[in-house]
Amino acid sequence: MSLVSIRNLTKAYQRGPEKVEVLHGIDLDIGEGEFVALMGPSGSGKTTLLNLIGGLDSPSDGQIEIEGQRIEQMSGGQLSQWRSNHVGFVFQFYNLMPTLTAQKNVELPLLLTRLSAAQRRRNAGIALELVGLADRARHRPNELSGGQQQRVAIARAIVSDPTLLICDEPTGDLDRQSAEEILALLQSLNRDHGKTIVMVTHDPKAADHAQRTIHLDKGVLVDRDDQDRDLALEH
Numbered sequence: 001m002s003l004v005s006i007r008n009l010t011k012a013y014q015r016g017p018e019k020v021e022v023l024h025g026i027d028l029d030i031g032e033g034e035f036v037a038l039m040g041p042s043g044s045g046k047t048t049l050l051n052l053i054g055g056l057d058s059p060s061d062g063q064i065e066i067e068g069q070r071i072e073q074m075s076g077g078q079l080s081q082w083r084s085n086h087v088g089f090v091f092q093f094y095n096l097m098p099t100l101t102a103q104k105n106v107e108l109p110l111l112l113t114r115l116s117a118a119q120r121r122r123n124a125g126i127a128l129e130l131v132g133l134a135d136r137a138r139h140r141p142n143e144l145s146g147g148q149q150q151r152v153a154i155a156r157a158i159v160s161d162p163t164l165l166i167c168d169e170p171t172g173d174l175d176r177q178s179a180e181e182i183l184a185l186l187q188s189l190n191r192d193h194g195k196t197i198v199m200v201t202h203d204p205k206a207a208d209h210a211q212r213t214i215h216l217d218k219g220v221l222v223d224r225d226d227q228d229r230d231l232a233l234e235h
Contacts, residue, residue: 001031001032002029002030002031002032003030003031003032003033003034003066003067003163003164003196004028004029004030004053004064004065004066004164004196004198005028005029005063005064005065005066006026006027006028006029006053006062006063006064006065007027007062007063007065008025008026008027008061008062008063009023009025009026009027009028009049009052009059009061009062009063009064010023010024010025010026010059010060010061010062011023011045011048011049011052011057011059011060012060021060021219022045022048022219023045023048023049023052023059023219023220024218024219024220025062025220026049026062026219026220026221027221028214028221030053030196030198031196032194032196033190033194033195033196034190034196034197034211034212035186035187035190035196035197035199035209035210035211035212036197036198036199036210036211036212036213036214037199037200037201037206037207037209037210037212037213037214038050038198038199038200038201038213038214038216039200039201039202039204039207039213039214039215039216040215040216040217041217043218044216044217044218044219045216045218045219046200046216047168047200049216050166050168050198050200052064053066053164053166053198054083054087054089054164054166054198055071055074055079055082055083055087056083058072058079059072066086066163066164067086067163069082084109084112084160085160085162086162086163086164087162087163087164087165087166088109088156088157088158088159088160088162088164088165088166089157089166089167089168090150090153090154090157090165090166090167090168090170091153091168091169091170092168092169092170092172092173093173094141094146094149094150094152094153094173095153096141096149096152096153096156097141098140098141098142099140100140101137101138101139101140102128102133102136102137102138102139102140102141102144102152102155103121103124103125103128103137103138104124105141105152105153105156106124106127106128106152106155106156106159107120107121107123107124107159108156109156109159109160110123110124110159110160113160123159123160124137124155124159125137127155127156127158127159128152128155130155130158130189130193131151131152131154131155131185132151132185133148133151133152133155136148136152145178146173146174146175146178147174147175147177147178147179147181147182150170150171150173150174150178150182151182151185154170154182154185154186154189158189158193158195162195163196164195164196164197164198165186165189165195165196165197165198166198167186167197167198167199167200168199168200169200169201169202170182170183170186170199170201170206171183171201171203171206172201172202172203179203179205179206183206183209184209186199186209187209190211197210
């Protein structure tokens with residue numbers, strides 16, 4: 001069953017007098033409970049596609065249906081509410097509040113809900129335990145390693161039990177060992193907790209942790225086998 005269904009998706013930006021088309025008629029389905037990696041060279045449109053799936057941007061044309069909802073038809077306010085209810089975001093540079101403890105950082109998305117302070121603390125504690133950082137709840141970001149900070153960011157992303165996890169280069173700022181630990185954590189969230197994950201990465205080793213890798217080039221989806229044959233013919 002498709003959780004994400006994208007049809008004829010186009011995205012263009014106006015840069016002065018010039019119209020730059022970043023995505024060209026994308027068709028894509030992502031199944032419920034799937035872990036998908038998006039790969040492609042810089043400028044291929046993968047982060048644009050990720051932002052459209054996560055409701056951070058709106059398409060120029062085409063449709064994006066997620067769990068039966070056409071998010072490209074939503075107003076800005078509706079989209080904001082939809083994101084807070086359905087999407088957890090994990091970024092390359094963690095985006096943690098430096099003055100807050102790990103516990104308080106994880107609680108942040110819950111401030112938009114009607115949960116009591118006690119329930120927010122309880123849910124944040126469960127999320128931190130899930131990522132293996134229950135013993136670091138009172139630490140601030142500067143007291144944590146890069147890998148630990150990313151774990152806090154992942155706990156913050158999952159604390160509201162989102163439908164979809166959107167990860168933009170989640171291991172891009174980490175050493176290899178920390179990166180492997182984060183990728184194993186994402187695999188566990190996918191395998192053991194049924195989270196649907198869409199991850200942009202430049203790293204083939206990171207992509208290997210996903211169930212499926214989608215390749216973008218110059219704004220279109222490409223078949224990797226065809227791409228490899230084209231490269232072989234060029235050489």
